[in-house]
Amino acid sequence: MSREITYAEAVREAMAQAMDADDRVFLMGEDIGVYGGAFGVTNGMIDRFGPSRIRDTPISENGTVGVGVGAALLGMRPVIEMQFSDFVANAMDPLVNQAAKIHFMFGGQLCVPLVVRLPAGGGTGAAAQHSQSQEAWFVHVPGLKVAMPATPADAKGLLLAAIADDNPVVFVEHKLLYRVRGDVPEAAEPLPFGQGVVRRQGRDVTVVATSLMVHKALEAAERLQEQGTSVEVFDPRTLVPLDAAGITASVMKTGRLVVVHEAVERGGFGAEIAAVVSGGEAFSYLQAPIRRVAARNTPIPYSPGLEAAVIPSVDDIVAAVAATVSGG
Amino acid sequence: MSREITYAEAVREAMAQAMDADDRVFLMGEDIGVYGGAFGVTNGMIDRFGPSRIRDTPISENGTVGVGVGAALLGMRPVIEMQFSDFVANAMDPLVNQAAKIHFMFGGQLCVPLVVRLPAGGGTGAAAQHSQSQEAWFVHVPGLKVAMPATPADAKGLLLAAIADDNPVVFVEHKLLYRVRGDVPEAAEPLPFGQGVVRRQGRDVTVVATSLMVHKALEAAERLQEQGTSVEVFDPRTLVPLDAAGITASVMKTGRLVVVHEAVERGGFGAEIAAVVSGGEAFSYLQAPIRRVAARNTPIPYSPGLEAAVIPSVDDIVAAVAATVSGG
Amino acid sequence: MVQMSVAPTQAQLIEIFSTMNRIRAFDEKVDELFAAGKVYGTTHLYVGEEAVAAGVCAILEPADYITSTHRGHGHNIAKGGDLKRMAAELLGKEAGYCHGRGGSMHIADAAIGNLGANGIVGDGMPIAVGAALALSMQRRPQVVAAFAGDGSLNEGAFHEAVNLAAVWHLPVVFVIENNQYAMSTAVSRAYAIPELIERARAYGIPGIRCDGNDLLNVMETAGEAVARARAGGGPTMVEAVTYRWKGHSKSDAQRYRTRDEVAEWKKRDPVAALARILTAQGVAQDTLDALAAAARQDVEDAFAYAESAPLPDPAALEGAVYA
C-alpha cells in the first residue's frame, strides 16, 4: 500500500516507524521538539515520542554529534538533525575522526550506528552560510556512508536503511525537496544502499544526477526529447556505496555522460563519477567528453538573480547535454 | 644564490623572511614556541621573533583559526600551524564558513589573508587520526586556495606567495618531506600559484602526482624507463588554482594519464583531475582509461605492513602505469 | 574597577533615542515587507532589544569595532550604518552593502568598524578576539565589542575564543544578548546555571549582568567593560537581559512561549522607557514624536531608494570570490 505524501512527511514517517519498531532509535537536534525543526520535518513527533526521544539540544553541533557517537557505542541508534547542512562544518571532527574510524581503528570491537541528517542546498535565499551542498567531503571519508535521496519514497526507504545500518550514515536532504510529493509505501521497507535507479530510459546520453537535480534533469530530458535527443537519467541515490556498475552500464549503452549536481563543480561528487567512468570499462565507449553541470565555483549569493545564476538550472542541463550530443 | 636545505628549513625560512619583511606576519599554533612545533618546523623562531609573533596557543583549533580570521580582517597576516593536518577537522567551520566566504559574502569589503599550514600524510605509524590527507575538502570550498608543495624550493616559494596572498590559503605539507633536502634560493622569491611543473619529460604517459607522491612517481618513472616506458611526471604544485592547461597539454602529448595522490581514492583530488581531463580538450587524445593510484578507501592503519599496504607505493605506480600503457 | 564617570548628556540621549527609533522602524518595516512576500530569504528582527545595541555602540568610539550576529540590523544601525545600503542589501540590489551577495544575515560595514553579521551562531566571537589581537599587536587604542546571543554560549567557538581573549588579555567585550530564547530553546533548557555570566568566571574574566531594556544600565555596564578593555584590563563579559518581541525568523509559530509572556515584556519597551526618561528631563513629547517620525521616514526613504536601485550582474560573481 502506498499513498502520496511529501518528502518531509516521508522522512518523518521513516523516523517514526523506526522509533516504533526499535526503542534504541532516538532523535537529537536543535529545535526539533515543539518547534518541529527549522523545516518542520519533526513536526508533532515530540507529542508522540516525548522529549527524551525527540531531544532538543543546545546549539552545540560538535558536542551533539560526539554524544551521538557515544550513545551509538552503547547500542543506541541516534538520528541527528543538523538544522542546516552548513553547520556540519562544526561537527566534522566527531564525524570524521571518531564516527568514521572507530570500527576500523579499534579492530572491529565497536560500531557506530549513527545517522546525521543534513538539510542541504540553496534556492531559498539563505545565502552563503545556509545553502551549501557538502556531500563530497563525506564521500572522501572511509567509514561513512552517504545517501542523497531525490524522491519521497527513496527518502523513506533509504532513511529506514540508514537507521538500521551499523555504520555512520550522512543523509543529505534537499530543502527544496521537502514539499515535493510522491508515492510512498506505508510499510517500513528499507531500500538497499548502493543501488541506483534509471529514472528515465534513453539512448543518446546518460545524465547522472543527484537529489534535487534529478528532477531538473528529468525536466531537461523532456525538453531534449522534443529536440530529438533521448536522455537516460540515472539517480545513484547513495554516493557511498555507489552503484558504479549501474552508471557504467548506462554509459556503455549511450556512449555519453553528463553529471549534474548542485554542489560547486570543483572537487564535487561529479568528479568522482567522471573518474569512475573515465577510469573504467565504459571509457572506451565514450564518444564525447564528460561534462559536469554544477554550481559555479563561488559561495552561494543571496539576491535571487545571483543565486539562480550560480545554481544549475534546467537550461544549463539542456545546454550541456546538447553540447555533449552534438560535440563529438 | 641557492643552497641545499631541508623542506622543513625551507618552510621556516619562508616564514622568517616574510616576518622580517612584514610586521603584519605572525605565527600561531600549538607548541610552536620553545618546543618548535611537533615536527620542529618552527625551531628557534621564538628566540628570534619572541612569543607575541610566535604565538603558542592552547589546544583550541577552532578558536585559533577563528581568531586568525579576525586578525586578518584587521590587516594582520596570520600563519597558523595545525599540529597535525587531521585536527583541521576541528576548524572546518571558521575556515569554510568564515575565511572562505567573507570576501565574497560581504561584497568585497573585507579580505582574509590567512595561511593554515597542514602537516599531512601517513608513513609515520601515527595511525588513523594522525595520518590523513584532506586536501580534497578544501579544493571543494570556493574562496580557499590550496597549495601542496613537493620540494623544498616549492615549499619556500609557495609559502611566501601564500603569505603575500590576500586570500585564505590551505598549505599542505607532507610530514615525510620535512627531511627531504633540495636546492632552495636564498632570496625571498614567491612562486606564483596555478603554475604546475613538468618534473620529468616523457612521451608515453602522463603521471600527475602531488606532494610526496611526486617523488614516488619519479622513482617509478626511472624504473619504467628501464622497461622502455617514457613517463612524463607533472606536479601541479597548487590545487587551487590548478594548472589545468599544463595537465591538458601533457596529456595531449602522451595520450595517457595516471593520477597519483596519497589521499584515499574515493572523492580525492585525483577525481577532479580525471574530470578536468575527461571533460576537456585532452579527452579525444586519451588512448586508455585514466587510472588513479591513491590510498585504499580505509582509514590509515598503524602496523607498518598494513600502513604500507594502504598508502600508494612506487610499485603501485609502476603497475598502474604499465597497465595504462599496455591496456589500450 | 573602572567606571563610566560621566552620565550621558541629554543631547546624547536624544541621539540614542533617534538611533533606537531607527532600529525599531527598520525592523518593523522589514517585518512588513517579509509578511508581504516582498523580500527573499529570511530575516531576524531586533525589535524589543534596541537598547542593547544602541547602548553599547553609544559607549564605543567610532573607530572601535564590533562583530554582529544573524540578528544584526540593530547593531549596524547603532554603529552608524547606512539605512539605504542596508535596505538595498535586503532587496538584493547592487547598491547594498554586499552588492546583494549577502542579504539580511550578512551585513558588514568595514568603514564604520562592523566586521560583519554572521549566519553561524557563535562565530562572531573568535573573529572579535582576532580583531582585538590585531589591535593589541598593532598597539592601537581601539577595542572590539562582540555581540552574541544567549544561544551562542554553548558553541565551542565561544569557549575557545573567550579563553584565548582571557589568556592573552585582549581588548574585547562580549555582549551577550540574553533575549531568553535561542529559537525555541529557553535559556533554562540550554544551561544548568542561573545566569549566563557565570560562564565568565570559568575563563578568569569579569562578568556583569545588566537590564538590556534599560539604556542607562546598558551604557553603564558597557562603559565599565569598554573602559577596562581600553585601559589594558582585558576582556569582560556583559550579559544584557532583554526579550525578542517577534518570532525567531520569518516563519515561527512561537509554540515555545505564551502570548502573555510576550505581552508582559512589551510593557518593558526599551524605546518607551528611554522616552519616559527624556520626558522626565523635560523634553517635549512633540520632540520625541518628531524624532520617531523622522526615523520612520528615514527608513521609508531607504527602502524607496532600494526598490528603485538596479539589480547586480551575475557576470561579476566569479571574479568576486578571491581578493
Added chain:
Amino acid sequence: MVQMSVAPTQAQLIEIFSTMNRIRAFDEKVDELFAAGKVYGTTHLYVGEEAVAAGVCAILEPADYITSTHRGHGHNIAKGGDLKRMAAELLGKEAGYCHGRGGSMHIADAAIGNLGANGIVGDGMPIAVGAALALSMQRRPQVVAAFAGDGSLNEGAFHEAVNLAAVWHLPVVFVIENNQYAMSTAVSRAYAIPELIERARAYGIPGIRCDGNDLLNVMETAGEAVARARAGGGPTMVEAVTYRWKGHSKSDAQRYRTRDEVAEWKKRDPVAALARILTAQGVAQDTLDALAAAARQDVEDAFAYAESAPLPDPAALEGAVYA
C-alpha cells in the same frame, strides 16, 4: 553530598598496588622499546600518574565505562585490560586489541568497558557523555568516567559535552588529569584561572580537586563523584593534580621545564607513596617487592608473547572499514 563510606581494605590496596606497578612496568617497558627503535609510531607514557587511573577504576564497577586518551595505557590496565593484547597492539600484531590497526593511541577494550583511547584531544568527553546518555535512556545503573588531560579543557568538545551532561543530568564523571603540561604548554599559559575545576561551575556541576599522586585522595574524590552519578545526581568534574615524568611523546627535548622540577615531582612518586601506606599497615617489604617483580614479569611475558605473535594480513583491511 554523597561520600565514600568505607575505606579500602588492605586486600584492595594490595590489588591496586599491583595494578599501579603493572602500569608503571608496562610504560617503562614501552619507553625502553621505543628508545631501542623496536616500536613503530609514537607513544605517550603514564609514568608518574598511575594513582589517577588506578584510583578511579578501583571505584568503578567492572560494568562501568571509561573513555581514555592518547596517554591511555594506564587507563586500560586499571580497568582490567589484557597486557598481552596491549603489547601485541603496540607491536602491530594481529593478536592486538585492534589487530594492529590502532597502535598505542587507539586501545579500546569493549568487553571491559573501555570505549577507547583517543588521538584527538578532548574527544573522549562527548563520547563519554553519549555513553552516559545511552545508560540513562536504557535505565541502566552504570556510570561513565571520562579521562581527559589538562590540555583538553580548552577544546570546544569539552565545553559542549560537559554542558550537555549538565543540562541532561547524566551519570558521567570527568576526570581531568592535570599533569601540569599539555605537551610544552604549562597550565598557567593555557588558562587564566588558578584551578581547572573553576570550569565546572560554568556548567552548574560540582568540581572537586584532589592530589592525583595520593591514591586514597583520588579514591575518596572519585568515590564521591561516582556515587553522585550513580545516585542520579548528575555529572562531576574531578581534577587530579599529578605530573608526567617522561617527555610528552617519543621525542621531546623538554625545553619547557627544568630537571629540578621533574626531580621534585619524582619525590612524590605515587607508587612509592602507596607502598609506604601498605608498609605502615604492616605489609612486608618483601611482599611489595614480589608484587612489583610480578608486575614486571607480566609485562615481560606480554611483550614476549607479542613479539612472537603473527602480523596481520593487509588483505583483511578493506573488509574492516564497515561493520
